[in-house]
Amino acid sequence: MLKNHNLAKAISGVALRMLVTTIESKAAHSGSVVVLVDLRKTSQMCSRCGPMVKKELPERAHNCPRCGLSVDRDLNAAINTLRL
Numbered sequence: 269m270l271k272n273h274n275l276a277k278a279i280s281g282v283a284l285r286m287l288v289t290t291i292e293s294k295a296a297h298s299g300s301v302v303v304l305v306d307l308r309k310t311s312q313m314c315s316r317c318g319p320m321v322k323k324e325l326p327e328r329a330h331n332c333p334r335c336g337l338s339v340d341r342d343l344n345a346a347i348n349t350l351r352l
């Protein structure tokens with residue numbers, strides 16, 4: 269069934285929704301809250317001053333020309349994710 273691209277995408281979407289539902293249920297049971305975050309652009313947005321700093325995927329460092337922040341791309345994305 270996963271050879272059919274459209275069907276595979278639908279199955280993956282259902283599986284992801286089931287995972288989120290299970291995590292939300294477990295979190296509610298333990299008194300926690302699940303916050304879903306759109307991760308698009310989090311590695312390109314400067315975590316210190318905000319503007320987008322375009323970079324290609326192989327580029328692993330975030331160097332902001334505006335504020336001078338220089339950190340690992342993943343760390344920059346993690347800081348932005350926490351803020352969202």
Ligand SMILES: [Zn+2]
Nearest residue numbers: 314317332335
């Ligand atoms: Zn900056």
